[in-house]
Amino acid sequence: MIEGNQTLDLELLRTFQVVAQTGSLAATAEVRHRTLSAISMQMKRLETELDVRLLERNSRGVSLTPSGDVLLREARELLRVHDTLVSRFSGERLSGRVRLGIPEDYARELLDDTLPQFMARYPGILLDVTTDTSGRLARALRQRKLDLAVVLDHATGLEGGETLWHPTPVWAGPVQGALHREAIVPLAVHPEECPYRHLATGALDSVQRPWRAIFTSTSIHAVEKAIETGMAIGVLDRERVTTAMRPLDESDGMPPIRRCVARLHFAQAIEVGSQPAVEALAQLLRERLHGRGPWQRDALSERDIGNKKGRPGQGGTKDRD
The missing domain is CATH 3.40.190.10 (Periplasmic binding protein-like II)
Incomplete structure:
Protein backbone atom coordinates (compact mmCIF):
# COMPACT_ATOMS: atom_id res chain seq x y z
CA MET A 1 0.00 0.00 0.00
CA ILE A 2 1.28 3.50 -0.88
CA GLU A 3 1.71 5.59 2.26
CA GLY A 4 3.15 8.97 3.16
CA ASN A 5 5.41 10.40 0.48
CA GLN A 6 5.67 7.18 -1.54
CA THR A 7 5.27 7.53 -5.30
CA LEU A 8 3.87 5.20 -7.94
CA ASP A 9 6.17 4.10 -10.77
CA LEU A 10 4.71 5.44 -14.01
CA GLU A 11 6.27 2.58 -15.96
CA LEU A 12 4.02 0.21 -14.01
CA LEU A 13 1.03 2.25 -15.17
CA ARG A 14 2.26 2.19 -18.78
CA THR A 15 2.54 -1.59 -18.63
CA PHE A 16 -0.87 -1.85 -17.00
CA GLN A 17 -2.36 0.29 -19.77
CA VAL A 18 -0.99 -2.07 -22.43
CA VAL A 19 -2.27 -5.11 -20.50
CA ALA A 20 -5.73 -3.56 -20.44
CA GLN A 21 -5.53 -2.87 -24.17
CA THR A 22 -4.27 -6.29 -25.26
CA GLY A 23 -5.96 -8.46 -22.62
CA SER A 24 -2.81 -10.56 -22.56
CA LEU A 25 0.42 -10.55 -20.56
CA ALA A 26 2.18 -12.33 -23.41
CA ALA A 27 1.13 -9.70 -25.95
CA THR A 28 2.11 -6.96 -23.49
CA ALA A 29 5.57 -8.49 -23.16
CA GLU A 30 5.98 -8.29 -26.92
CA VAL A 31 4.77 -4.70 -27.12
CA ARG A 32 6.85 -3.55 -24.14
CA HIS A 33 9.94 -5.55 -25.23
CA ARG A 34 10.19 -7.38 -21.93
CA THR A 35 9.91 -10.98 -20.84
CA LEU A 36 6.58 -12.48 -19.79
CA SER A 37 7.89 -12.99 -16.26
CA ALA A 38 8.95 -9.34 -16.05
CA ILE A 39 5.47 -8.18 -17.08
CA SER A 40 3.86 -10.54 -14.58
CA MET A 41 6.12 -9.22 -11.80
CA GLN A 42 5.28 -5.63 -12.72
CA MET A 43 1.58 -6.31 -12.41
CA LYS A 44 2.03 -8.08 -9.09
CA ARG A 45 4.10 -5.15 -7.84
CA LEU A 46 1.41 -2.67 -8.93
CA GLU A 47 -1.30 -4.65 -7.15
CA THR A 48 0.87 -4.87 -4.04
CA GLU A 49 1.61 -1.14 -3.99
CA LEU A 50 -2.06 -0.26 -4.42
CA ASP A 51 -3.23 -3.12 -2.19
CA VAL A 52 -5.97 -4.06 -4.64
CA ARG A 53 -6.61 -6.77 -7.20
CA LEU A 54 -6.52 -5.30 -10.71
CA LEU A 55 -6.55 -8.33 -13.02
CA GLU A 56 -8.48 -11.56 -13.34
CA ARG A 57 -7.07 -14.48 -15.34
CA ASN A 58 -9.37 -16.34 -17.72
CA SER A 59 -9.17 -18.77 -20.62
CA ARG A 60 -8.47 -15.96 -23.11
CA GLY A 61 -5.88 -14.06 -21.09
CA VAL A 62 -6.64 -11.45 -18.45
CA SER A 63 -9.47 -9.02 -17.80
CA LEU A 64 -9.83 -6.00 -15.53
CA THR A 65 -11.53 -6.11 -12.16
CA PRO A 66 -13.81 -3.19 -11.22
CA SER A 67 -10.82 -1.63 -9.45
CA GLY A 68 -8.77 -2.18 -12.59
CA ASP A 69 -11.39 -0.31 -14.64
CA VAL A 70 -11.14 2.66 -12.27
CA LEU A 71 -7.34 2.63 -12.33
CA LEU A 72 -7.27 2.46 -16.14
CA ARG A 73 -9.32 5.65 -16.45
CA GLU A 74 -7.16 7.47 -13.91
CA ALA A 75 -3.90 6.11 -15.35
CA ARG A 76 -4.73 7.33 -18.84
CA GLU A 77 -5.30 10.86 -17.60
CA LEU A 78 -2.19 10.83 -15.38
CA LEU A 79 0.04 9.59 -18.21
CA ARG A 80 -1.46 12.12 -20.62
CA VAL A 81 -0.71 15.02 -18.26
CA HIS A 82 2.77 13.65 -17.53
CA ASP A 83 3.68 13.16 -21.19
CA THR A 84 2.39 16.60 -22.15
CA LEU A 85 4.47 18.22 -19.41
CA VAL A 86 7.62 16.32 -20.30
CA SER A 87 7.23 17.02 -24.00
CA ARG A 88 6.68 20.73 -23.38
CA PHE A 89 9.82 21.21 -21.32
CA SER A 90 12.17 18.48 -22.52
CA GLY A 91 15.09 19.23 -24.82
CA GLU A 92 13.90 16.66 -27.36
CA ARG A 93 10.79 18.17 -28.89
CA LEU A 94 9.35 16.48 -31.92
CA SER A 95 7.82 18.67 -34.57
CA PRO A 167 -10.48 -8.03 -37.58
CA THR A 168 -13.42 -10.39 -37.10
CA PRO A 169 -15.94 -9.66 -39.88
CA VAL A 170 -19.36 -11.26 -39.44
CA TRP A 171 -22.74 -11.12 -41.15
CA ALA A 172 -25.11 -8.93 -39.16
CA GLY A 173 -28.87 -8.61 -39.47
CA PRO A 174 -31.69 -7.08 -37.41
CA VAL A 175 -32.87 -8.96 -34.34
CA GLN A 176 -36.29 -9.47 -35.88
CA GLY A 177 -37.05 -10.75 -39.36
CA ALA A 178 -35.34 -13.00 -41.87
CA LEU A 179 -33.87 -10.71 -44.51
CA HIS A 180 -30.99 -13.13 -44.91
CA ARG A 181 -33.35 -15.75 -46.36
CA GLU A 182 -34.77 -13.55 -49.11
CA ALA A 183 -34.21 -14.66 -52.70
CA ILE A 184 -32.21 -11.51 -53.42
CA VAL A 185 -30.19 -10.59 -50.34
CA PRO A 186 -30.59 -6.87 -49.44
CA LEU A 187 -27.24 -5.38 -48.43
CA ALA A 188 -26.22 -2.28 -46.49
CA VAL A 189 -22.65 -1.50 -47.52
CA HIS A 190 -20.00 1.16 -47.96
CA PRO A 191 -19.13 2.34 -51.50
CA GLU A 192 -16.64 0.54 -53.73
CA GLU A 193 -13.09 0.16 -52.41
CA CYS A 194 -14.39 -0.90 -49.00
CA PRO A 195 -12.93 -4.27 -47.92
CA TYR A 196 -16.07 -5.26 -46.01
CA ARG A 197 -18.19 -4.61 -49.10
CA HIS A 198 -15.88 -6.92 -51.07
CA LEU A 199 -16.09 -9.54 -48.31
CA ALA A 200 -19.90 -9.46 -48.37
CA THR A 201 -20.37 -9.51 -52.14
CA GLY A 202 -17.55 -11.97 -52.68
CA ALA A 203 -19.02 -14.43 -50.18
CA LEU A 204 -22.45 -14.27 -51.83
CA ASP A 205 -21.00 -14.52 -55.34
CA SER A 206 -19.00 -17.60 -54.30
CA VAL A 207 -22.25 -19.50 -53.62
CA GLN A 208 -24.13 -17.84 -56.47
CA ARG A 209 -26.63 -16.06 -54.24
CA PRO A 210 -28.15 -12.95 -55.83
CA TRP A 211 -27.73 -9.72 -53.88
CA ARG A 212 -28.62 -6.05 -54.20
CA ALA A 213 -27.01 -3.09 -52.43
CA ILE A 214 -30.15 -1.29 -51.33
CA PHE A 215 -28.32 1.04 -48.90
CA THR A 216 -24.89 2.54 -49.59
CA SER A 217 -23.17 5.06 -47.34
CA THR A 218 -19.68 6.21 -46.41
CA SER A 219 -20.86 6.42 -42.78
CA ILE A 220 -20.52 3.28 -40.66
CA HIS A 221 -23.20 4.64 -38.33
CA ALA A 222 -25.66 4.97 -41.23
CA VAL A 223 -24.88 1.41 -42.34
CA GLU A 224 -25.43 0.17 -38.79
CA LYS A 225 -28.75 1.99 -38.55
CA ALA A 226 -29.90 0.46 -41.83
CA ILE A 227 -29.20 -2.99 -40.38
CA GLU A 228 -30.76 -2.27 -36.98
CA THR A 229 -34.00 -0.96 -38.51
CA GLY A 230 -34.44 -4.00 -40.74
CA MET A 231 -33.65 -2.44 -44.12
CA ALA A 232 -30.80 -4.78 -44.94
CA ILE A 233 -28.04 -7.04 -43.68
CA GLY A 234 -24.33 -6.38 -43.92
CA VAL A 235 -20.83 -7.35 -42.87
CA LEU A 236 -19.45 -5.61 -39.78
CA ASP A 237 -16.61 -6.14 -37.38
CA ARG A 238 -17.98 -8.39 -34.63
CA GLU A 239 -17.31 -5.63 -32.11
CA ARG A 240 -19.79 -3.37 -33.89
CA VAL A 241 -22.73 -5.79 -33.63
CA THR A 242 -25.16 -4.04 -31.31
CA THR A 243 -27.97 -5.46 -29.18
CA ALA A 244 -30.39 -4.39 -31.95
CA MET A 245 -28.64 -6.79 -34.33
CA ARG A 246 -27.74 -10.45 -34.38
CA PRO A 247 -24.74 -12.15 -35.98
CA LEU A 248 -25.57 -14.54 -38.83
CA ASP A 249 -23.55 -17.56 -39.91
CA GLU A 250 -23.74 -20.77 -41.91
CA SER A 251 -26.52 -22.10 -39.67
CA ASP A 252 -28.60 -19.19 -40.95
CA GLY A 253 -27.76 -20.06 -44.54
CA MET A 254 -25.11 -17.38 -44.95
CA PRO A 255 -21.80 -18.19 -46.68
CA PRO A 256 -18.55 -17.99 -44.69
CA ILE A 257 -16.61 -14.74 -44.83
CA ARG A 258 -12.91 -14.54 -45.62
CA ARG A 259 -10.64 -13.28 -42.87
CA HIS A 290 -1.06 -4.77 -31.83
CA GLY A 291 -3.00 -8.01 -31.60
CA ARG A 292 -6.41 -6.66 -30.56
CA GLY A 293 -7.05 -3.49 -32.54
CA PRO A 294 -8.71 -0.38 -31.10
CA TRP A 295 -11.32 -2.16 -29.00
CA GLN A 296 -11.17 -1.69 -25.24
CA ARG A 297 -11.96 -4.70 -23.06
CA ASP A 298 -14.26 -2.56 -20.91
CA ALA A 299 -16.16 -1.12 -23.89
CA LEU A 300 -19.05 -3.58 -23.56
CA SER A 301 -20.85 -4.93 -20.54
CA GLU A 302 -21.19 -8.63 -19.88
CA ARG A 303 -24.88 -8.26 -20.75
CA ASP A 304 -24.03 -6.92 -24.20
CA ILE A 305 -21.49 -9.67 -24.75
CA GLY A 306 -24.01 -12.32 -23.81
CA ASN A 307 -26.53 -10.91 -26.27
CA LYS A 308 -24.16 -11.37 -29.19
CA LYS A 309 -24.72 -14.77 -30.74
CA GLY A 310 -21.63 -16.92 -30.87
CA ARG A 311 -19.38 -14.13 -29.66
CA PRO A 312 -15.98 -15.64 -28.74
CA GLY A 313 -14.72 -12.69 -26.77
CA GLN A 314 -13.55 -9.29 -27.91
CA GLY A 315 -11.95 -10.29 -31.17
CA GLY A 316 -8.30 -10.49 -32.12
CA THR A 317 -5.83 -12.93 -30.70
CA LYS A 318 -6.57 -15.46 -27.98
CA ASP A 319 -3.33 -15.51 -26.05
CA ARG A 320 -3.15 -17.54 -22.90
CA ASP A 321 -1.06 -16.19 -20.02
Missing part, protein backbone atom coordinates in the same frame (compact mmCIF):
# COMPACT_ATOMS: atom_id res chain seq x y z
CA GLY A 96 6.63 18.32 -38.12
CA ARG A 97 3.39 17.27 -39.75
CA VAL A 98 1.84 13.79 -39.83
CA ARG A 99 -0.98 12.96 -42.24
CA LEU A 100 -2.72 9.84 -40.95
CA GLY A 101 -5.43 7.83 -42.64
CA ILE A 102 -7.73 5.47 -40.71
CA PRO A 103 -10.77 3.43 -41.75
CA GLU A 104 -14.02 5.18 -40.85
CA ASP A 105 -15.20 2.03 -39.05
CA TYR A 106 -12.49 2.45 -36.40
CA ALA A 107 -12.34 6.24 -36.12
CA ARG A 108 -14.48 6.51 -32.99
CA GLU A 109 -12.33 4.10 -31.00
CA LEU A 110 -9.04 5.67 -32.08
CA LEU A 111 -10.34 9.17 -31.36
CA ASP A 112 -11.45 8.12 -27.87
CA ASP A 113 -7.94 7.54 -26.61
CA THR A 114 -5.02 6.84 -28.93
CA LEU A 115 -4.91 9.99 -31.05
CA PRO A 116 -5.62 12.40 -28.15
CA GLN A 117 -2.81 10.66 -26.27
CA PHE A 118 -0.43 11.26 -29.18
CA MET A 119 -1.38 14.94 -29.40
CA ALA A 120 -0.87 15.36 -25.66
CA ARG A 121 2.50 13.63 -25.75
CA TYR A 122 3.76 15.61 -28.75
CA PRO A 123 2.09 19.05 -28.80
CA GLY A 124 4.65 20.29 -31.34
CA ILE A 125 3.45 17.89 -34.03
CA LEU A 126 0.71 18.90 -36.44
CA LEU A 127 -1.61 15.92 -36.86
CA ASP A 128 -3.97 15.72 -39.85
CA VAL A 129 -6.40 12.78 -39.78
CA THR A 130 -8.46 11.49 -42.69
CA THR A 131 -11.11 8.78 -42.42
CA ASP A 132 -12.29 6.86 -45.47
CA THR A 133 -12.61 3.38 -46.92
CA SER A 134 -9.41 1.34 -46.94
CA GLY A 135 -9.26 1.38 -50.74
CA ARG A 136 -9.38 5.16 -50.90
CA LEU A 137 -6.85 5.47 -48.09
CA ALA A 138 -4.53 3.16 -50.01
CA ARG A 139 -4.86 5.34 -53.10
CA ALA A 140 -4.15 8.50 -51.08
CA LEU A 141 -1.06 6.81 -49.63
CA ARG A 142 0.22 5.92 -53.10
CA GLN A 143 -0.43 9.49 -54.22
CA ARG A 144 1.59 10.74 -51.21
CA LYS A 145 -1.40 12.57 -49.78
CA LEU A 146 -0.89 10.59 -46.55
CA ASP A 147 2.26 9.70 -44.62
CA LEU A 148 0.82 6.80 -42.69
CA ALA A 149 -2.37 4.76 -42.88
CA VAL A 150 -4.12 1.86 -41.18
CA VAL A 151 -5.91 -0.16 -43.86
CA LEU A 152 -7.57 -3.55 -44.23
CA ASP A 153 -5.93 -5.84 -46.75
CA HIS A 154 -8.75 -6.35 -49.28
CA ALA A 155 -9.40 -4.00 -52.19
CA THR A 156 -6.34 -1.87 -51.40
CA GLY A 157 -3.66 -2.95 -53.85
CA LEU A 158 -0.94 -2.27 -51.27
CA GLU A 159 1.96 -4.64 -50.77
CA GLY A 160 3.62 -5.44 -47.44
CA GLY A 161 2.74 -3.39 -44.40
CA GLU A 162 2.97 -4.27 -40.70
CA THR A 163 0.26 -6.51 -39.27
CA LEU A 164 -1.56 -4.78 -36.41
CA TRP A 165 -4.56 -7.00 -35.73
CA HIS A 166 -6.96 -9.47 -37.34
CA CYS A 260 -8.77 -10.02 -43.29
CA VAL A 261 -5.84 -8.22 -41.72
CA ALA A 262 -5.42 -4.62 -40.54
CA ARG A 263 -1.99 -3.37 -41.51
CA LEU A 264 0.08 -0.24 -40.97
CA HIS A 265 1.49 1.25 -44.17
CA PHE A 266 3.95 4.11 -44.75
CA ALA A 267 4.12 6.38 -47.78
CA GLN A 268 7.05 5.68 -50.06
CA ALA A 269 8.37 9.20 -49.53
CA ILE A 270 8.00 11.22 -46.31
CA GLU A 271 9.36 14.70 -45.71
CA VAL A 272 12.69 14.46 -43.89
CA GLY A 273 11.61 16.90 -41.20
CA SER A 274 8.50 14.87 -40.45
CA GLN A 275 10.04 11.40 -40.37
CA PRO A 276 10.65 11.34 -36.57
CA ALA A 277 7.08 12.50 -35.98
CA VAL A 278 5.66 9.87 -38.34
CA GLU A 279 7.67 7.14 -36.62
CA ALA A 280 6.52 8.35 -33.19
CA LEU A 281 2.88 7.98 -34.22
CA ALA A 282 3.58 4.63 -35.85
CA GLN A 283 5.13 3.37 -32.62
CA LEU A 284 2.13 4.46 -30.57
CA LEU A 285 -0.22 2.74 -33.03
CA ARG A 286 1.85 -0.44 -32.73
CA GLU A 287 1.66 -0.30 -28.94
CA ARG A 288 -2.07 0.39 -28.82
CA LEU A 289 -3.36 -1.74 -31.70
